[in-house]
Amino acid sequence: MNRIERVNDFVIRFANVNGSGSASANNLFARAIFRMGIPVSPKNIFPSNIQGLPTWYEVRVSEKGYLGRRGGTDMIVAVNGQTIAKDYTDVASGGYFLYDSTRSLPDECQRDDITVVGIPLTELCNDAFENPKLRQLLKNIIYVGALSYLLDIEFSVLTESIENQFKKKPKLAEPNIKALQIGLDYARVHFTDACGLSIKRRDITRDAILMDGNSACGLGAVYAGATVTGWYPITPSTSIIEAFEKYANAYRIEEETELKKVAIVQAEDELAAIGMVIGAAWNGARSFTATSGPGISLMSEFLGLAYFSEVPVVLIDVQRTGPSTGMPTRTQQSDLIACAYASHGDTRNVLLFPCDPAECFELTADAFDLAERLQTPIIVMSDLDLGMNDHMSRPLKWDDNRKYDRGKIMTGLDLENLAQKWGRYLDIDGDGICYRTIPGAHPTKGSYFTRGTSHDEYAAYTEDSAAYDKGMRRLLVKWQTARTLMPDPHIKIRYQKSKVGAIFYGTTTHAAYEAINRMQEKGVPINTMRLRSFPFPQSVLDFIDQHDVVFIIEQNRDSQMRTLLMTECGFHPDKLASILDFDGMPITADFITDKLEKGLAELAPLISTTQETTGGIV
């Protein structure tokens, strides 16, 4: 048997039962490696249930800094009886299988191409601890201890983490550290040098942080000055509001009164949630909500109202696997069409696509400026993988000189000094964006009646065809203005002459970059563009024009981004090749690499210049 021997580069998966408190142990493990300066990327694969069903925690360790899923598993820590047999078969050949040997392995487990590490977790735990509640938790800590030996994780890093985790109640730290020690000792004694996978300290992570996207979005909303949110719980978006509330409680309390400088209202449903956001935004407060697929469907009528009556709305869609209730705890990028063209009639909404926590923070903050600048809904398209998993990310930054861009607002003073007649929907700047007023701004001027029915330039109700037509065409002008305000895509030209490009966005990014690098190493340089917005800036069109074939890699069934590109930019469809993965698990580099190779073979005829081998060009 040839054991897998690798340093700082492997995939380990923990198989647990949910509700059994494994989360903290697994996080402890991932964060320890991160603190040793090595990039990690943990993925929580949990069921739509509260207690008792299988849940997995997969940790990618990659010195190279690959943060997407790779595919395959080098080591599995199996502490869930329900799935042990399947987990056993999932270990890659040459890999490692750690299990709770208090119970013996099922008979069908008969591989001789993997290293099996049996540690009597339950037994060790029960011998050492009395309290049944503690026992359940510490059993998991014990395997972390064992791993610290098997993978050479600095023990001090683990103990420090524990210590500052329990800073407030050091009493609780002790048993945890004891449990770590137990695992470590047992492994040292029984499995000396049994494992070829190991961790060596590096300082690759530098000032990076490990954070989940939802917390970053919630924090972004606090920094951007959001004061009102109406929301309704739905996985995987709930933790955005929880984070928003947590940070607001910390940084939005009025000293004198101890009252809140924020209004967080749990709505009765998503229709009410978005309605509250619209009402608050109309009334001059920065306001937002977060939801997931089913909520988007329910919000569509109101989104149409906001589009047509031009109210700034910030909405964060943490996408999950659809359609319908689908798989609420699995990821997907499948709400693009639903969001871009939400509601009946001719409508178009601006979408932003963050790919990591730093961008969740920035684009959420930017969304508020864009919403008020464009007076229209801005939808931040996150997903379950980005929102609920920890991601390594550059640190969050905020420029203290940054002023909120409230867009075109007529203050009482502006109204006072206004010469000509003001019209809410009068496009005096020619950019399709008009000036709004906030209720109460001025005693006699600037009041108007906002409506979802058709209106003229002075906000008066009209059924005049010409007036309606004019308004609808102005919204197209505004749409063109929006294109100029969108964040640029991230374009990487690996090889000037390459006629092959690849497009991706959001959480597909990380696995995609890894696959692209692999192709590069094989001498097939592919230029890449990570999209960050809809509508598409000119640079997006140029990139596509510069290539004969462009792969569009996304995590949905119906090539939704490709549809948007075709519809908005009029590209020849043959040129846009889809690579689609939509089974609910985050896409892997293996999958993309495979598809790219096959795709290139098929599309060769379309590609003008044959690819020269280009070695190390990056």
Next chain:
Amino acid sequence: MNRIERVNDFVIRFANVNGSGSASANNLFARAIFRMGIPVSPKNIFPSNIQGLPTWYEVRVSEKGYLGRRGGTDMIVAVNGQTIAKDYTDVASGGYFLYDSTRSLPDECQRDDITVVGIPLTELCNDAFENPKLRQLLKNIIYVGALSYLLDIEFSVLTESIENQFKKKPKLAEPNIKALQIGLDYARVHFTDACGLSIKRRDITRDAILMDGNSACGLGAVYAGATVTGWYPITPSTSIIEAFEKYANAYRIEEETELKKVAIVQAEDELAAIGMVIGAAWNGARSFTATSGPGISLMSEFLGLAYFSEVPVVLIDVQRTGPSTGMPTRTQQSDLIACAYASHGDTRNVLLFPCDPAECFELTADAFDLAERLQTPIIVMSDLDLGMNDHMSRPLKWDDNRKYDRGKIMTGLDLENLAQKWGRYLDIDGDGICYRTIPGAHPTKGSYFTRGTSHDEYAAYTEDSAAYDKGMRRLLVKWQTARTLMPDPHIKIRYQKSKVGAIFYGTTTHAAYEAINRMQEKGVPINTMRLRSFPFPQSVLDFIDQHDVVFIIEQNRDSQMRTLLMTECGFHPDKLASILDFDGMPITADFITDKLEKGLAELAPLISTTQETTGGIV
């Protein structure tokens, strides 16, 4: 001044105040011409209000059988003081202006290029009748009488219409006929030969009927065996349910008991309406609802459920001018995207596009067969123009041998005799369509749990990626099957060699055909394809392939059908040229002709064979 002199070919427009009872008089006028064997096409242009605002009734009279709007107005009957000045200016040069001369014309009315016919309607009416309520109505009848002289409408046709309108209460017929006579006499005496427009009896209409699309849809649902509807009032769809109820009360009463063989439930909103339809369909009843734009938005979550759990749903969308509440009493074809891709996640719904009442009847009936055959939502895309205006149409037909296609249903007997294990989502025929059971079918077999969460082939809840993936791919297979079951488009090849085609659907059809004929007469034959469904049968792709340039004529801003064609068929966008009219008024032949001419000039370079003049080829 050169008067417009035309026989059986003109446009007349009535300007009234809504709620003033002008409808019956105007209908009387249109139907009389129809009964004289000449095609007519009336359009009601009414406000979103109940009483007191301007409303117009435009009647196209066309011996050639052109049923779309032409553009321009040859004669205006102005009985609304609010709009009289504007109406006056709207008369085409050489045209005619009939008004109530009880009050004198506004001073600004100073044209010398039109014939003004002043008739003291109010005065005549008040002299002749006492009852104030009657007066209001009869005032309108008087101008019909006058028109019968001016346009040579056979008086007997009018009186007959009145008589059988009041068959039940002949007392009421008298004053009406008297009013007609008053108008006729006054016009004969004061405006002898004043009018160059005239009606001459023909028998072009043959066995045609004059009917509104909504009544046809409602009747179609009765014939198709719909037994349950949950609905919520919304203009312009309400009259579908009203018609359904009317016909059900006539033909769905159980003799013995006088109870209803139908359940019509006015829901609390559109979410509940579609929910009831889904519940009933799931439980084995043919069920449908009708709504308009805002309702579509509200129904989207439930549509996603029906798509994913595969419940047969029939939904009729009578489109109006969006977005949001928009112009509730104006027409548009702008819900295609909202309906085709309703709800979050990867979803696709079947759409059908009727263009006249006969097709409203047929396609509504077919929708029930398709829904049960495909076990998915079928959306009939009508619009306000089609639904609420009277249209000349071939008569409705029903084959008494027609059996309802209930699709793949396992009866109790089937289950009893079933050898292998039955699975609700098991695709044993390879067409993507599986066998369903109706609750209560069998004491022990065939029960299953329907859900919007992901499920395996046996309808069991699953979070297994492979099982989910398999199910989603099967739905694509079903989508391909759907393509083979769609009604064919209506293709007219006017000239084999022509490289120019035009595509349209629904109410755009009639004006489009007229414009195409005009082009033909100018020696520019354009082949046409009237779409009737989404997804698109192969013949649609072939037609487009056969042409260099294809104009897509539709009544929305964002070229929604073009988007569907590009997304689903991957055509080169340059090839698909949009002609868009979306101001809420039904599109006109003048508009389309103009755009075609301009478009052909611009796109000439794309068109390979130069058009030879081809005279009369049809």
Next chain:
Amino acid sequence: MSYTRPTFRHPEQQKNAKGYHRRDYEGAISTLCAGCGHDSISTAIVQACFEMAVEPHRVAKLSGIGCSSKTPAYFLGKSHGFNSVHGRMPSIATGANMANRDLLYIGVSGDGDTASIGMGQFAHALRRNLNMNYIVMNNGCYGLTKGQDSATADKGSAGKKGKTNPFESIDLCEIAIQLGASYVARSFSGDKQQLVPLLKAAISHNGLAFLDVISPCVTFNNTASSTKSYQYVREHSEATGTFDFIPLQREILTRYEEGTQQTITMHDGSILNLEKLDKSFDVTDRRRSVDKLEEAKENHRLLTGVIYVNPHSQDTHDIIQTTHRPLNSLTEKDLCPGSTILEKINDSLR
């Protein structure tokens, strides 16, 4: 077409405490049917706001969709308004109120807009005791869609179509009390004497003031067989009592004999004097108020007037403890924690 514009009057004597004329509270010309009850309610709102000397620009008008929901265009022309979507006025009002607690929020809805499609949002705005006036112009039908029965149409009632409604009706006032409204009253568009003071008290109330105003639809539901017709309502309404409302800063004008009188001091110090027909009835006792409504129902009477008041209830802001400053007035300084704190947060994530 009818006009809410009143006939000419001498300007001077018409100035209110804040120096506004009545016309400053008027709106555009109504496009509703001549005689529509809704127009009378608009006029009453104009009157109440004028008499209460509300500053027009400190009012936000909100509505859903329906003939009733069109009315905000016909009153308070100098106030901002939001005619939203069908049944969703409450959520718009909630958001608006959260953004700025200092304005007066007047929400107008219809019985269809509230009791059918809007039931959920209505219920939860009540439960949060949102500080607003929630007025339902109740005609028992869907006027704008041509007269279908609404959920407040009484069983057995029949409108213009002649079809009698077979379903039980929903009593919005009873629901309102149960779900947490802190001021609940019912009135009739035809009874300005009663309606205007009820509106004034609602304006001075802190919390959700719900007014169910029966407002006949002359076009579709004013028939002899309708229980929402002018005639029927006149004949069947029974007031909890006569009362008068004394805004703060005015001296009390009326006096009542003992026993049957109940005096309520409103949140802003105004006084509501209720002259009760039923001595035992206590308008601040939720349980009695609900029972009073049930009793009236038993006797096929329509209970009008003030039905329930909790003058010292907590509104949504009180409940969720938001700052007294309008949230929409806060700036970067108030809202943004800044880069130093962000650095701390970054550290905690390493």
Next chain:
Amino acid sequence: MSYTRPTFRHPEQQKNAKGYHRRDYEGAISTLCAGCGHDSISTAIVQACFEMAVEPHRVAKLSGIGCSSKTPAYFLGKSHGFNSVHGRMPSIATGANMANRDLLYIGVSGDGDTASIGMGQFAHALRRNLNMNYIVMNNGCYGLTKGQDSATADKGSAGKKGKTNPFESIDLCEIAIQLGASYVARSFSGDKQQLVPLLKAAISHNGLAFLDVISPCVTFNNTASSTKSYQYVREHSEATGTFDFIPLQREILTRYEEGTQQTITMHDGSILNLEKLDKSFDVTDRRRSVDKLEEAKENHRLLTGVIYVNPHSQDTHDIIQTTHRPLNSLTEKDLCPGSTILEKINDSLR
């Protein structure tokens, strides 16, 4: 993980009137948390259906979304079920019932599913008195989304997160009575003695039978500070009375002393004998029932048992007068007017 499967019992003695065993009414293994109140309710439903000898395939189970809404998978495995979308079970049930009036419809929902997002549909199913059993598994929180307060969480109650709920709670039973439910009862997942007969009576009832069953969420809302915990409910519930339910075709077993007893004959001839704690209380008097609930609220007691019954109410089919035959059983012959009539219609349009 917990099991609704009961322990072994001798098969023979367990057959019911229709010859089914108890296991014929069981469902899949529950995936809810060990000790979740919902599982006990599932077991009670199994028991009630077994004792009532309901034919499993004549039952349709319907639910929304939530832990509670998952339970239909855990009982009546031989019945068709529909786990729809959040808050919309009532409309699915309405449609299903319209399609076939002959099945027994058991709708299961949660307090979030019903009192928040589902409020509108709940209200209107009640108003139509749809013939179904509507069971709310009420734990005062959103279990499946990890324990947020629901609209039935009592003011002052605090779950696992420790944050006390500042909003007033909604009393679903009171709303149900007001909006037209014809059978309204409340019980506790921990009180099988009371719950099973309540379910049996509901099954034999014609019209909407609403059951508000307090069902503790052991994971998120079973704390000492929660009013929906096992302990709190045990300590604070007060029954309208003890009672027993005698299905048709069984002889009466119990006898009560005079006065405090009320005997109600259900639609299907079954008998409900109520032994009342409060003589004056009449369970068929809507007004008294509402007041009884208000009274209990005043005394901070949780009223359980049968709270209101109208044994002879009209259900939706009666109200809209549909045929007695299931609509889903009608064929072309019954439904299609045919070509001759169509010709007549064509003529009328010329």
